[in-house]
Amino acid sequence: MAKITAIIDIGSNSVRMTVFKRTSRFGFYLLKEIKSKVRISEGAYCNNGNLQPVAVDRAICALREFLNVAKAYKATKILCVATSAVRDAPNRSDFILRAKREIGLNIKVIDGAKEAHYGAVAALNLLYVKDAITVDIGGGSTELALIRNGKIEELCSLNLGTVRLKELFFDNSLPMEQAKNFIRNELGKIPSCFKSATIIGIGGTNRAIADAIMEIERYNVESIHGYEIDLAIKREFFDRLIECKTHKLKNFKIKPERYDVIREGALIVTSIVDLVGASKIIASGSGVREGVFLSDLLRNQNTKFPQNFNPSVKSLLDRFCDNEEEILYIRKIAIDLFDVLSPIHTLDKEFARYVSIASKLVNIGTKLSFYNHRHHGFLFVLNSLEYGFSHYDRLLIAMIVKYHGRRFGGFDDDKFLVFCKHNEVIIKWLSIIITIAETINSDMSSPKVSFSYKEGVLYIQTYSDLYICKEKLKNILKEVALRVEFIRVD
């Protein structure tokens, strides 16, 4: 597997390239994203799907420069897929040959089912749900995949896209009812098994809507990936958006570059929501390009990461952790402590998972600066623990990183105070547990210890002085209803 891989996706609206960097066998992160609003489908829908010369010229220009970028990153693998507009074009081979001849790019045209499959691969591996329908709305087509119990069960592709709707109906000022009829007709092709409470929203339209709602709500986690839209509350936002005049889109916090096709997109979303009976949309920052990348990365793995492997945790550690031995020790001790202290923290066993992940990440902030490293670690986790975690998970782990390692004296967050108050007991105890584990390892010698707990006292059996540990712990455990006693064994 190449260390740097560039994936290009020639959509009907935009051409995009994502550059991924592998940091270890399965650890990776997104290095660069670049797009050009080529709109290769321009004029095609009124010309029997044929790509128009001006649009093809634009695509070649943009792709040539994309390849320069890939070269600058020393990408050793470049995979390029083309979707709806190109696959529907009777004259597609002219374009493909020209790309090959003029810029040396191999374009692979994928059918709708494959496109739906890639979206589902991304969602399954990079989000955190096992039952959902992925909905990837593009300029020319919309792809759906039914995921049940962690498996991709059905795929479906519709000739329904934002640019297509715009050019066929909105640009010609045809009545909304005609557009709705067209949509209804296309939706009829969706198999009846496509029913789910959860939609995973992929593609530019879904991202733009999530982004807008997040801004209106002044939502504080600055990440679209994993943002959940509760339709019981937000459905009317979609309806008002569809009917909105262009000059008022600003009030909906839609970005200007999306003005031209956002209403078409919202109309497609709501139509599908109604059909499949969804009550929630989870926005996905990942889509076809991630799906192509993962299908290549995990080609000998049945397109799945190894069990208990998380690519974000791994790549954060690869990038920012210099001392693996330390984190293995802290994690082991912290998990022991979580068990031993269960009578006092009374948290459900499932929270051991957070102890395990947070204890790996507690010190990644030191790569930026030792001072305030807990706060940096908090930001690192919040911004970069992206794949496989809900926003709740990310925030909780980020808070544990932030509040560990010092006396717990309440929260100093302005932005996330409500979240912290709601989860006070969890954040407090999990950070205290990790703090004790880390403090036991103050001299970083991974000392042998064992624990027992009785009536408010944690007994730590030790085989060495733990001099600095004792000095620190005295201070840290003030104001906590837990005493520590050391039993020295020689």
Place this chain on the structure above:
Amino acid sequence: MAKITAIIDIGSNSVRMTVFKRTSRFGFYLLKEIKSKVRISEGAYCNNGNLQPVAVDRAICALREFLNVAKAYKATKILCVATSAVRDAPNRSDFILRAKREIGLNIKVIDGAKEAHYGAVAALNLLYVKDAITVDIGGGSTELALIRNGKIEELCSLNLGTVRLKELFFDNSLPMEQAKNFIRNELGKIPSCFKSATIIGIGGTNRAIADAIMEIERYNVESIHGYEIDLAIKREFFDRLIECKTHKLKNFKIKPERYDVIREGALIVTSIVDLVGASKIIASGSGVREGVFLSDLLRNQNTKFPQNFNPSVKSLLDRFCDNEEEILYIRKIAIDLFDVLSPIHTLDKEFARYVSIASKLVNIGTKLSFYNHRHHGFLFVLNSLEYGFSHYDRLLIAMIVKYHGRRFGGFDDDKFLVFCKHNEVIIKWLSIIITIAETINSDMSSPKVSFSYKEGVLYIQTYSDLYICKEKLKNILKEVALRVEFIRVD
């Protein structure tokens, strides 16, 4: 030079170790700091300076664990210096031999002049002033160095320290006047050439006071290093602190672990301020340990970094930048643009320095996450561009990083809005200049270009399409009084 170096400093109050990691020949950052409040001087001042057995035991315990930490980091060089309490102790050789025998540590006792020298080396190389007096207040002694025109001119060491004052006067409840007499007597040893408007405050006392004032002022740059205390305004804070009862120190935002010696420290500071005629204290996060480290690192360099070299910029790039060619190009283009556009931005030539540094750092945030990378870059710069820059410099560069690369539509900072408004023209133009430079390199091919400017129009002479550049620039330069025209040369 070792890649990981640990420096231990056995002070009268605390024993501390700092672990530095070199990222390239002269690039380095602080990996770890650990301290134990051993107070090796305890009981010594009332016993003719002799180190007491209990205190020595504590020191050996702490140092043993420090060495474990150094080992865990695979430090290949460990340098240990001991200052006032040990050098004054008639029985110091017992301690030194014991450390050698029991834990294999070589302790080098340094005299007061050497100690003052190390503080000055740190200040000269890691702060940004060429004329100042460094004042390093310790538990047993206080060291001063006179720096003039970037050179260390005079050194001076006084038997005046916080623990010493505490044990000799405060613990015995002797009248304040006796302590002041003692101080006056010691200050008499300072050569009369020690006059300066600027004091650089080194050591725990100075850090604790800066920290307290920053908290009271709700100061937003979370970094003591480089924080400036204007004595015209803050002098009375010191005076009130000296007279304050212990139970009220909390109101002064002094941390509990400093309660015991903070008044003694403040008394020493103000006495020296008055004597040398200082109007400003610049807090230094660096001191003797950094001085020892730098003296070793720069031993063939006359204890100076190469000209125009900055260790923070270099180590940020070493840690977080993967594409050196890109930043060299952007920097060159940005500096050209700064010159060509001088009729429109009208900024002084000195600001070219910020263009040069900011353009190197614009993309370091992508190492954390491509999305929001400008905001991450902002935080990276603010927290880690520590050495050699004032807080003003850091904030300005951080803001340029934050606001570059997109349409400039005003500031969205809550915390730093006042700063931004004050520096609006600078931030706006320098970020626009870097944005244009970066956008020209959209395809990362470092395209050949040249510039001219006339009446509100920037003419860019190009030899290639710059297709993506043109697409982006159109959007970015909206709302700026600058048009761009491309002249294609074949």
